[in-house]
Amino acid sequence: MSLQKRIAALLFFSMLIICFNSCTKTEVVEYESEAKNRILAYKVRNTPHEILAAINQEQNTIDVRLPYYLGLDYILADITLDPGATLLDVDSLEINLLEDELQAVAIGDTIKYIVRSEDNQYRTYTITQEYTPHRDTLVLAFRNNSSTSNGKYYDGGDLFQRVRGSSLEGPVFIEGNFNSLSMESLKVYFTNQITGEKIEYKNPSKMNLDIGAENYVLSLGWLEDAPIGFFDVHVEHQGRQIDLPVGLAIAEHSMPTRNNLSGTIVLNDGTNAAVLGFDRVFKKSEATITRTLDKRYPGATAFIGVKRVYLKVDADAKFTQAPAGFVEDFVGKEVDLEILKSEMYELSFRFPNLPEGVYEMKSNDVLQTPFNVYVEYENNPELGIAWGKDNITWFFGGIQFDRTTNIRTLRFSVQN
Secondary structure: OOHHHHHHHHHHHHHHHHHHHHHHOOOOOOOOOOOOOOEEEEEEOOOOOOEEOEEEOOOOEEEEEEEHHHOOOEEOEEEEEOOOOEEEOOOOOEEOHHHOOOOOEEOOOOEEEEEEOOOOOEEEEEEEEEEEOOOOOOOEEEOOOOOOOOOOEEHHHOEEEEEOOOOOOOOOEEEEOOOOOOOOOOEEEEEEOOOOOEEEOOOOOOOEEEEOOOOEEEEOOOOOOOOOEEEEEEEEEOOEEEEOOOEEEEEOOOOOEOOEOOOEEEEOOOOEOOOOOOOEEEEOOOOEEEEEOOOOOOOOOOOOOEEEEEEEEOOOOOOOEOOOOHHHHHEOOEEEEOEEEEEOOEEEEEOOOOOOEEEEEEEOOOOOOOEEEEEEEOOEOOOOEOOOOOEEEEEEOOEEEEOOOOEEEEEEEEEO
16 A cells, blocks of 8 residues: 555544544533422321322422311321421421421411421422312201290391390301311301401300201300391301301390290289289279389390380180170281380380270180280391390280189180
8 A cells, every 4th residue: 555545544544533532522511400308298197098288399389188078177197308308397496207296287277387408498388278168059047946036037037136145045056068077167257237347256165066966057155255236147168158148136135025024014003913813804994014124134134126015816816705896806916005114124015905894715725825915126236136026025814724624714804
């Protein structure tokens, strides 16, 4: 091979080596490593089946969704961190997961955790929990539970009347399809119908959820911490909510009723009315009735906003003896009575202008007087009074029982 060819071959192989080196050269580029300060898993463990929370690493949020039927008041969780990371509370105090130092979390609480990496980089997570709602709409209503006329529906059914702090009436009950006994997610709000002010009603020592005979029952206690007035009631529970269809009237005083004969009742001659005295004679030209209430105790019964007083004889009353025209003109009808005095603790009115004669009923079964005096009241939103009409406050007509015949007889007379 000539010298010229050798030089050409040498140049060719040199070029090949240069090209090979340039194609196989590796360039090292530095990059920023991801911080090892993440929560990788959040698992709820005090449930029949483990629940894995949804973690958003971009927003640093952890969302725990709980089935409505669990009825949990708190959750216990297991947390998995990046290798080498440490969990801190909001006060930057270390939580030792190996020693089970992670505290239980009440349902409904929003909490924060801080995660610190080995190289002291920090990340803060916000953890929320909520129940997945039941598929059925929440349906709730107040339950009549009082033996008195308080604790029942008034104002045409638009208001449920209660007396604040009255242990005699028992708790206020709301019943419906709660489908869980959990209290932690329960919220009850009262909105004043006049001012629009909204408050959350909290009475943890008295509020309770239980299973009743036919449905779940929420007890609000005696409302001793509640405000006075007319309120719309809003209830939230485990992802569902409802505005109760009937408002709540909360009063300081209870209404005088037939079953609540506190105080005294007298006729105008100063004698005790003895309204149940058998075969009593009433002189309608003289007789006036005064009912005086006992005002020694807070929240005592009171006559507030008396609008009218009237007699109504039960429509199904059957008389063995009565003056002419009485049944046609009085039975089942409202007859207004003259009000002589109306004060908070005293009400006076004139005896009904009944026809003169003898009034008598007989029965071999239970017999009650059909002669009832009713009071109608003006609504008072500021005082929480929604008593309305048809409230029995007095009655008359004594009954005698004959043991030999088992006959009960009601009889009295009216004279001029």
